[in-house]
Amino acid sequence: MTDEERTRLQKHLLKMYKEIEAVCVKHDLTVMLAYGSVLGAIRHKGFIPWDDDMDLFMPRKDYELLINKYADELPDYLQIYAPNARNKAYGRFAKVIDVRTKFIRAGSEDFNDPSQGIFVDIFPLESMEHRPLKNKVRRFIAMLMMYIGSSVGIYEDKSPNYRRLMRYSVSTRINYWLRYILGMLFSFVSYQKWMNKIDKFCRNDEETGFVADLLGDYTWKPIPLDVFTPPVKGEFDGTDVFLPHDSIDHLVRTYGNWQRIPPEEDRMQHFIREIHFYEGND
Numbered sequence: 385m386t387d388e389e390r391t392r393l394q395k396h397l398l399k400m401y402k403e404i405e406a407v408c409v410k411h412d413l414t415v416m417l418a419y420g421s422v423l424g425a426i427r428h429k430g431f432i433p434w435d436d437d438m439d440l441f442m443p444r445k446d447y448e449l450l451i452n453k454y455a456d457e458l459p460d461y462l463q464i465y466a467p468n469a470r471n472k473a474y475g476r477f478a479k480v481i482d483v484r485t486k487f488i489r490a491g492s493e494d495f496n497d498p499s500q501g502i503f504v505d506i507f508p509l510e511s512m513e514h515r516p517l518k519n520k521v522r523r524f525i526a527m528l529m530m531y532i533g534s535s536v537g538i539y540e541d542k543s544p545n546y547r548r549l550m551r552y553s554v555s556t557r558i559n560y561w562l563r564y565i566l567g568m569l570f571s572f573v574s575y576q577k578w579m580n581k582i583d584k585f586c587r588n589d590e591e592t593g594f595v596a597d598l599l600g601d602y603t604w605k606p607i608p609l610d611v612f613t614p615p616v617k618g619e620f621d622g623t624d625v626f627l628p629h630d631s632i633d634h635l636v637r638t639y640g641n642w643q644r645i646p647p648e649e650d651r652m653q654h655f656i657r658e659i660h661f662y663e664g665n666d
Contacts, residue, residue: 385436389659393502394431396482396661397438398623400462400504404440404450404480405626407457413446416615416626418507418634419600423642426631430621440506441612441628443595444587447508451478461662465499466506467583474499476530476582477599478506486660502659509595511588512606519596523604526586531563532570533578539567540575545657607637 385393401417408415417425418439424432442450455464458480465471466478474481481501488500512519538546538560550560573581586598594606611633615626628634635642 385656385659390434390436392661393436393659394621396485396502397431397504398621400480400482400502401438401440401625402623403458403462404504404506407454408442408446408450410457411449411454413442413450413454414613414615415440415442415446415450415506416612416628417441417618417620418597418628419638421620422627422631423635423639425618425620425625425627426635427643429619438504440504441509441597442506443613444508444510444589447478447506450506467579472499472576473579473583474503476533476579477508479503480506482662484662486658487656488658489656502661507597507600508587509609509612510586510598511590511592512594512596513590513592514594514606519604519606523598526582526598529578529582529585532566533575533582535563535567536571536573536578537567537575538563539571605637611637 405415407413416422418441420432420435420437421439424430424435451464451466451469455470458464461482461484462480463471463483464478464480465474467473467476469478479499481499481503483501485502486500487502547560550556570578583599592606593609595609595612596604596606598604611630612628614629616629616631617624618627618631619625
């Protein structure tokens with residue numbers, strides 16, 4: 385993306401967040417920024433300059449209410465795609481997608497798929513018991529299911545663009561074909577059903593005082609719930625947002641030395657083919 389496109393994308397994401405927040409506030413649902421969005425809020429008072437997405441946390445109970453009960457209260461152009469929800473899952477956690485836009489990811493084939501739009505990720509915070517061995521087993525099974533499920537997705541897509549992307553080294557080529565074969569072997573269960581199964585496996589409605597993000601990539605060890613709730617107001621590009629109750633604790637647990645600015649080659653970004661914004665009036 386050009387700098388102009390990235391700036392426009394960030395403004396669009398913030399508008400989407402405010403629409404999600406409005407529904408959550410109306411129904412007393414807990415929502416807050418997560419991961420890199422919190423890092424941006426604390427370190428940069430807004431988006432990380434090179435960031436191109438927005439992440440949110442919600443406790444599982446509130447997450448379920450938003451995606452299955454109050455989703456229709458979002459503007460019509462914001463659709464929620466999630467496991468065990470009305471719209472099919474695009475991944476293992478919820479994505480709120482602006483279906484008027486296009487955010488065509490590298491390797492994508494179907495440009496007409498409504499899920500190929502600008503999106504905000506929502507991660508459910510799952511209750512966790514403070515039992516290290518049990519939690520490690522639970523996480524291992526979840527990760528194994530995620531690996532198999534994503535491999536089935538690669539097999540089902542059979543994307544020549546993605547296959548070309550994975551040719552850039554011997555290790556990536558080997559990884560691609562291993563996952564393709566694994567996906568073929570487990571394709572008796574569809575990608576959508578794998579995402580639903582993973583979601584159900586990770587869910588825990590018991591209140592333990594500890595939570596984790598089993599569906600994400602970072603926060604899977606039990607963390608005291610009061611690190612996240614109640615959320616507090618913070619500033620983000622001149623707009624009020626909800627942040628974890630102890631944002632610094634969240635950042636240290638996730639990134640370690642979160643104050644360090646990473647070198648350019650280590651800055652995480654999405655690989656995209658095209659981006660198109662909605663040109664009408666919101």
